[in-house]
Amino acid sequence: MHHVIVTATFEARPGKESELRHLLTSLVSPTRREPGCLNYDLHVATESPALFLFHETWTTKEALDTHLQSAHLQAVLPRATELCANPPQIKLWEGIA
Numbered sequence: 001m002h003h004v005i006v007t008a009t010f011e012a013r014p015g016k017e018s019e020l021r022h023l024l025t026s027l028v029s030p031t032r033r034e035p036g037c038l039n040y041d042l043h044v045a046t047e048s049p050a051l052f053l054f055h056e057t058w059t060t061k062e063a064l065d066t067h068l069q070s071a072h073l074q075a076v077l078p079r080a081t082e083l084c085a086n087p088p089q090i091k092l093w094e095g096i097a
Contacts, residue, residue, distance in 0.1 A: 003038060004064050005093035006056040011085045017050045020083040023076055024052055030072045036063020050085070064092075 012020040024042055031040045038057040045051035058064040067073060080088070 002094050004058040004061050005095065006054070006058065006064065006090065007093065008054040008056070008088055008090045010052045010054075010080065010088050012050040012052070012083055013085045014050070016083045020052065020080065021049075023080055023083065024054070027072060027076055031067060031070070034063070034067055034070065036060055037067065 010020060010024060021044065028040060028042055031037055036059040038059060039055070041055045043053045043055065045053070056064075058067070
């Protein structure tokens with residue numbers, strides 16, 4: 001069975017980089033404790049402090065779906081959307097090799 005891989009990118013509005021970074025970082029600890037979360041890593045682009053990337057690995061699509069409905073994520077998403085220049089880009093991936 002393949003794990004579910006997720007990438008989610010967020011681009012902060014000018015001047016909102018620090019606030020978005022703090023908000024996204026607040027998701028890491030509670031999400032890593034969720035059932036089915038194998039990794040939940042947050043990165044910032046080396047060339048742009050406004051661009052953030054989550055790289056996530058989940059045991060199943062169901063575990064990911066549960067995460068997407070979690071209280072801590074639902075509480076942060078509206079504010080994250082306000083701080084972003086564009087809607088977050090979320091992609092699901094499946095390993096092939």
